[in-house]
Amino acid sequence: MANGLRKRLTSYGDAGFSLFLRKAFIKAMGFSDDALDRPIIGITDTFSDFNPCHGNVPDLIAAIRRGVMLAGGLPMAFPTISIHESFAHPTSMFLRNLMALDTEEMIRAQPMDAVVLVGGCDKTLPAQLMGAASADVPAIVVPTGPMLVGHHRGEVLGACTDCRRLWARHRAGEIDATEIEAVSGRLAPTKGTCMVMGTASTVACMVEALGMCLPGGGTCPATHAERLRLAEASGTAAVRLAAEGLRPRDILTPAALRNAFTVLQAIGGSTNAVIHFTAIAGRLGILVDLDAFDALGRAAPVLVDLKPSGAHYMEHFHWAGGVPRLLRELAPFLDTSCRTVAGGTIADVIAAAEDVPGQNVIRGRDAPIMTGGGLAVLRGNLAPQGALLKRSAATPALLRHEGRAVVFESVEDMIARGDDPALQITPDDVIVMRNAGPKGAPGMPEAGYVPIPRKLAQAGVKDMVRISDARMSGTAFGTVVLHVTPEAATGGPLALVQGGDRIRLDADARRLDLLVDEADLARRRAAWSPPPPPPGAERGYLRLYLDQVLQADEGCDFAFCRPPA
Ligand code: FES
Numbered sequence: 225m226a227n228g229l230r231k232r233l234t235s236y237g238d239a240g241f242s243l244f245l246r247k248a249f250i251k252a253m254g255f256s257d258d259a260l261d262r263p264i265i266g267i268t269d270t271f272s273d274f275n276p277c278h279g280n281v282p283d284l285i286a287a288i289r290r291g292v293m294l295a296g297g298l299p300m301a302f303p304t305i306s307i308h309e310s311f312a313h314p315t316s317m318f319l320r321n322l323m324a325l326d327t328e329e330m331i332r333a334q335p336m337d338a339v340v341l342v343g344g345c346d347k348t349l350p351a352q353l354m355g356a357a358s359a360d361v362p363a364i365v366v367p368t369g370p371m372l373v374g375h376h377r378g379e380v381l382g383a384c385t386d387c388r389r390l391w392a393r394h395r396a397g398e399i400d401a402t403e404i405e406a407v408s409g410r411l412a413p414t415k416g417t418c419m420v421m422g423t424a425s426t427v428a429c430m431v432e433a434l435g436m437c438l439p440g441g442g443t444c445p446a447t448h449a450e451r452l453r454l455a456e457a458s459g460t461a462a463v464r465l466a467a468e469g470l471r472p473r474d475i476l477t478p479a480a481l482r483n484a485f486t487v488l489q490a491i492g493g494s495t496n497a498v499i500h501f502t503a504i505a506g507r508l509g510i511l512v513d514l515d516a517f518d519a520l521g522r523a524a525p526v527l528v529d530l531k532p533s534g535a536h537y538m539e540h541f542h543w544a545g546g547v548p549r550l551l552r553e554l555a556p557f558l559d560t561s562c563r564t565v566a567g568g569t570i571a572d573v574i575a576a577a578e579d580v581p582g583q584n585v586i587r588g589r590d591a592p593i594m595t596g597g598g599l600a601v602l603r604g605n606l607a608p609q610g611a612l613l614k615r616s617a618a619t620p621a622l623l624r625h626e627g628r629a630v631v632f633e634s635v636e637d638m639i640a641r642g643d644d645p646a647l648q649i650t651p652d653d654v655i656v657m658r659n660a661g662p663k664g665a666p667g668m669p670e671a672g673y674v675p676i677p678r679k680l681a682q683a684g685v686k687d688m689v690r691i692s693d694a695r696m697s698g699t700a701f702g703t704v705v706l707h708v709t710p711e712a713a714t715g716g717p718l719a720l721v722q723g724g725d726r727i728r729l730d731a732d733a734r735r736l737d738l739l740v741d742e743a744d745l746a747r748r749r750a751a752w753s754p755p756p757p758p759p760g761a762e763r764g765y766l767r768l769y770l771d772q773v774l775q776a777d778e779g780c781d782f783a784f785c786r787p788p789a
């Protein structure tokens with residue numbers, strides 16, 4: 225049997241002495257020789273008082289431990305960084321790579337034969353998969369799972385799509401201060417991740433499609449007994465993976481990644497997932513071609529009817545059959561021979577999928593919600609290395625639109641002037657916000673969902689074309705062009721836009737163009753100078769981040785974390 229305690233016994237020169245020392249110290253925890261002579265299964269403990277999305281982690285770890293021991297292994301939980309969206313300054317994206325480094329090095333440093341990755345809030349599972357892919361120790365994911373829906377005055381609420389919708393109504397004067405306070409107690413009624421198809425749910429469903437967690441792991445609610453049974457079964461599976469030596473590299477193949485990206489399109493998932501899975505693939509030297517990703521969406525229809533694009537929530541998706549049922553519908557677009565941590569292939573997962581009579585969450589291929597791509601990759605002189613538009617969450621009438629640019633220099637500028645009654649803006653204008661990319665902000669904030677200027681919102685304007693080098697929360701909606709690459713802070717064309725320029729979006733043609741001639745642009749380019757570095761950029765993690773972070777089309781990973789070409 226594999227036994228991690230004997231791995232990499234070089235710390236003290238003499239292998240025998242190193243093992244003796246390890247055993248002497250671990251015995252201080254009360255372990256017997258019998259316990260120590262078993263496969264060691266590491267479990268990442270990402271519980272934090274700052275992370276309600278991981279509030280059930282202690283219970284999950286107890287269940288994983290039980291599963292590991294039932295299969296004859298020794299569970300060893302260890303802490304890593306935990307990141308919650310709302311408590312990660314300047315952004316959770318800024319910290320994702322730090323968590324990936326932490327996870328990778330702690331898996332590598334500590335003796336373990338397999339690892340169970342317990343995570344859920346937006347950036348955590350991507351960070352953990354990036355780290356595990358690089359460490360390449362047998363691994364299985366246990367997502368924390370989505371929270372249950374909330375209720376307010378007879379209405380079903382979801383974090384945080386309805387946070388935005390109701391806050392917008394509050395801004396427009398339709399909901400008073402007392403009611404919005406009541407709503408804040410009802411939007412996130414249980415532990416677990418956001419229960420709409422935001423980034424956390426999108427990533428969890430893609431992890432399931434990748435074959436990195438057990439069937440049902442992407443969708444089962446955080447609070448349900450089934451989630452604990454999945455955790456227990458994952459502990460047992462980890463012992464098997466250790467014995468088989470099945471590594472992330474064996475599962476995360478180009479075909480498996482294509483399957484995951486197809487699912488991303490079919491669920492109308494979060495734009496953030498494109499960045500994250502590009503980064504995960506990059507760890508294994510797999511290049512994600514954005515145009516190939518766009519082509520997957522043109523082939524595979526949007527089939528899952530969930531907020532923010534659709535009507536339902538994660539618990540409904542789960543009871544409708546979840547990812548396995550969706551995979552069955554998508555089978556013609558998938559490579560079903562891909563292996564999974566459950567032991568078989570995607571074909572086995574599909575064969576065991578449940579058919580739920582009368583469910584209306586997962587559509588049939590013959591009755592799609594949308595065709596032509598839930599997520600569209602745009603190119604043009606404004607985004608030579610690509611930009612992203614969530615077509616499934618956009619206003620159809622705005623998908624072909626030409627308008628006059630109204631430019632905000634930064635997120636701060638947008639906050640300062642966006643609601644100014646004197647702002648010269650009409651509903652047909654195109655809002656441009658820049659210097660909010662990976663380096664520019666820094667940390668690529670989810671500020672791309674620029675609020676409709678208050679005077680237009682009060683006049684009933686619900687959507688406008690908005691363009692930025694920022695990201696957008698997976699829970700947001702609107703005709704919002706994101707991830708414009710290269711970003712403005714590195715001198716991308718977005719930096720050259722001037723107020724009053726004409727911009728043309730044509731989502732069906734996948735074009736985003738600044739209608740200014742090349743000679744003018746060349747003059748503006750020559751006169752451009754980069755924005756000053758943010759405060760604190762001289763040292764520490766921010767320095768490392770600014771030196772190393774790649775652009776969105778390369779997953780915003782650190783350049784030095786990718787394998788040599
Ligand atoms: Fe953690 Fe939404 S805030 S998943």
Ligand code: MG
Binds near residue numbers: 422697698699
């Ligand atoms: Mg989010």
